[in-house]
Amino acid sequence: MYEEFIRNRITELRMKKGVSEYKMSYDLGHNKNYIRTITSGSALPSVSGLLNICEYFEMSPSEFFERDYPQVIKKAEALMMELDEDDLLFVLSMIQRLVKNK
Template sequence: MDEVQQYERYLRERITALRSQKGVSEHRLSLELGKSGSYIRSITSGATMPSMKELFNIMAYFEVSPAEFFSGLQGTNTLRAALTEKLRELSDEDLEKVSLFIGWITKV
C-alpha cells in the first residue's frame, strides 16, 4: 500500500472512529454537515474523499483541530497519543483539573 492510500485509509478510519465515539450515524452526520444522507458513507467506503473545506467542516463538527485529527499518523502506540485519546473523553470540568495539575507539575 503506498503512502497516499495509507493517508486515505487513515482518514476514513478516523472519521468512523470519531463518529462512533459521538454516537452518530453516517446518515445523521451527513445531514448535519448539510450534505446528502449518503455523503459520509461514500467517504468511509472509499468511493470519494472530502474536499479540504469539507474535511475542515468534519473536524469542526467533532471539535478537533487538524493536529488532533491527524495525531494517529505519528504512531498510535505512543504515550502521547494514548493520553490525547483519554483527554478527548473527559468532561470540561475534568479537563480543568488536568490543566491545573499540568500547571502545577511544570512550574520551575
C-alpha cells in the same frame, strides 16, 4: 495510506460520538450518503469538507491526524524536543541501530 486513515478516523470518531453516517451527513449539510461515500472509499472530502468534519468533532486538523501513540513515545518525543540537532541525530542513529538488530 492517508485515504484509508481518513476513512477509518471518521468512522472511529463518528462511533465515539454515537451518530449514524446518515445523521452526520445531514448535520454537515450534505445528502444522506455523504459520509458513506467517504467511509466506503468511493470519495474523499475536499479540504474544506475535511475542515468541516474536524469542526463537527470539535477538534483541530492536527488533532484529527494525531495518532494514538503509547505514553512512553509521547514522553520520549517531549524530551527530544529539548535536544539540539546533533543530539537528535545521535538518538536517531541509536534507534535505527536497535531496529536493525531486532
